[in-house]
Amino acid sequence: MNTIVETFYKDHQVKPFISPERDLDTWLQNPKPVPKRNMELLTDDLLARDILLLWRIQFGTFTTETWFTKYFEYTYSIDAPKHLKTLVEKGYAIIETAFDSLDHLNATMKMNVLKSKGITGLSKMKAADLNQALHDHFSEKELASHFSIRGYKLTPKGEEILEQYQDIVDRHPKKNL
Known part of the structure; x- marks a missing residue:
């Protein structure tokens, strides 16, 4: 099975994240490989999906309890919670305090x-x-100690990289967020 998946992504700069929970047999019946441009490395080893995570954060509604849809994996091929943690570690976003949340x-x-x-x-x-x-x-x-939900907020570094890669945001389908 891995060989089949690898053939889809042989020319991708970064190999995709495929969740261990993904039903590969079902997916392989009608596979939609992640577009190559979504898996190209950007500045600081970021991917297009990282830019879109930052874009979502800038609306002020992204929290520690936000649910990640499957398109993070299927369209952008990333482990979204892991990438969000990396964006915080690299200083592109912060987790807000209780008062800020x-x-x-x-x-x-x-x-x-x-x-x-x-x-x-x-x-x-x-x-x-x-x-x-x-x-x-x-x-x-x-x-x-009274509540666990915290918001995410862009840092100036996050705002800068989001502006730098505005073209990624522009080509992403928009919904009312």
Whole structure:
């Protein structure tokens, strides 16, 4: 089976990621090899999919709980969680603090955190008031213990590389994100 897969990718600069969970027999019935341009090495050993991960992060909605669709593997042939970790390690993105990740919580979640400290009058508070109350009553460490979701954010280095490879973003199909 590996020989068949290798024939699809013999001319690719980087060999594709194929998940151990992929059903190769089913895939080989109607194979769609990853386009060669998606597997070419860019600056700093990045791939096209890395640029698209950075593009997704820049919207401010990408979190530690974001689900990775199959197109990361099937269209761009990368192990997306591993590549995301590498983007953070290389300084293209950071994982936000608990305070910086408050925009990923709804009002009820914020109220529950505040209630844990006995804060009252929460039902009259607007989102900005809830955030301020959290800042007033919690340290980063205390707040971090109440929820695990964290946002990702581009660093200036990430913004720069995203701008450098805008053509990759431009040729990627767009959905309303």
